[in-house]
Amino acid sequence: xxxxxxxxxxxxxxxPFEAAGLRLEAVEPGPVTALMPYRGRHAAVATxxxxxxxxxxxxxxxxxxxxxxxxAWSAYNTALVIGAELPPRLANHxxxxxxxxxxxxxxxxxxxxxDALARLTPLTFEQDxxxxxxxxxxxxxxxxxxxxxxxxxxxxxxTAWHELQSAMERLAGRAAIS
Amino acid sequence: MRITCPLCGxxxxxxxxxxxxxxxxNRPEEGAELPEWDDYLxxxxxxxxxxxxxxxxxGGCGAWLVVRRDTxxxxxxxxxxxxxxxx
Ligand SMILES: [Zn+2]
Numbered sequence: 001x002x003x004x005x006x007x008x009x010x011x012x013x014x015x016p017f018e019a020a021g022l023r024l025e026a027v028e029p030g031p032v033t034a035l036m037p038y039r040g041r042h043a044a045v046a047t048x049x050x051x052x053x054x055x056x057x058x059x060x061x062x063x064x065x066x067x068x069x070x071x072a073w074s075a076y077n078t079a080l081v082i083g084a085e086l087p088p089r090l091a092n093h094x095x096x097x098x099x100x101x102x103x104x105x106x107x108x109x110x111x112x113x114x115d116a117l118a119r120l121t122p123l124t125f126e127q128d129x130x131x132x133x134x135x136x137x138x139x140x141x142x143x144x145x146x147x148x149x150x151x152x153x154x155x156x157x158x159t160a161w162h163e164l165q166s167a168m169e170r171l172a173g174r175a176a177i178s
Numbered sequence: 179m180r181i182t183c184p185l186c187g188x189x190x191x192x193x194x195x196x197x198x199x200x201x202x203x204n205r206p207e208e209g210a211e212l213p214e215w216d217d218y219l220x221x222x223x224x225x226x227x228x229x230x231x232x233x234x235x236x237g238g239c240g241a242w243l244v245v246r247r248d249t250x251x252x253x254x255x256x257x258x259x260x261x262x263x264x265x
Contacts, residue, residue, distance in 0.1 A: 060185040076241035131238045
């Protein structure tokens with residue numbers, strides 16, 4: 001399945017923004033495909049992904065990575081395959097929806113990324129993949145060691161950017177007066 | 179009030195929206211008589227105490243949940259995935 005592109009411009013054209021020891025940037029995660037396995041087919045999907053990509057089917061909150069390819073739990077009965085092309089025959093076991101340009105990915109890096117997000121969401125990031133609200137923007141958060149990736153719908157990408165940039169500026173402002 | 183989503187963990191009330199009685203899960207069989215449909219669509223108990231309701235985790239995983247809530251105290255007694263609930 002090839003990647004689908006219906007839109008000329010990327011969702012975010014902002015240059016990377018740095019403040020408070022943090023860096024915010026738009027990243028291109030590669031092809032993103034949402035999988036929703038048919039009833040009772042999760043094991044078959046897991047086996048097929050294991051064979052083709054060294055992946056599997058993630059439990060809620062889990063991310064399975066192999067090389068540069070990942071599968072991340074993303075919602076009820078749903079996971080996103082990120083950075084991998086999938087064999088069409090996988091459609092025997094699961095609905096497959098290429099996200100194309102419909103999803104934007106923002107990466108916030110720096111040791112204090114949790115401090116910035118604490119201003120925007122009540123999540124405490126105890127799991128590798130969590131769904132929640134970034135202020136009023138629905139988001140999927142994939143946590144790393146010193147960074148978090150925030151996946152949002154393309155239509156809300158600039159709002160998400162604005163929220164994150166504002167939180168970084170306020171963190172820097174707070175640091176400057178204390 | 180917090181609801182412990184089986185997939186997402188304990189989350190604030192504001193991430194959810196409520197639809198009403200979980201009686202909606204007990205859809206009449208095909209060919210059921212009109213009074214049965216009338217009951218299903220319109221008639222609800224109004225318990226003071228434990229009550230099963232359908233909640234949607236719109237600000238999280240998007241799952242429909244059956245939340246057992248005490249209507250006199252708002253205590254959440256039990257939360258399950260509606261898809262796994264056989265009533
Ligand atoms: Zn949930």
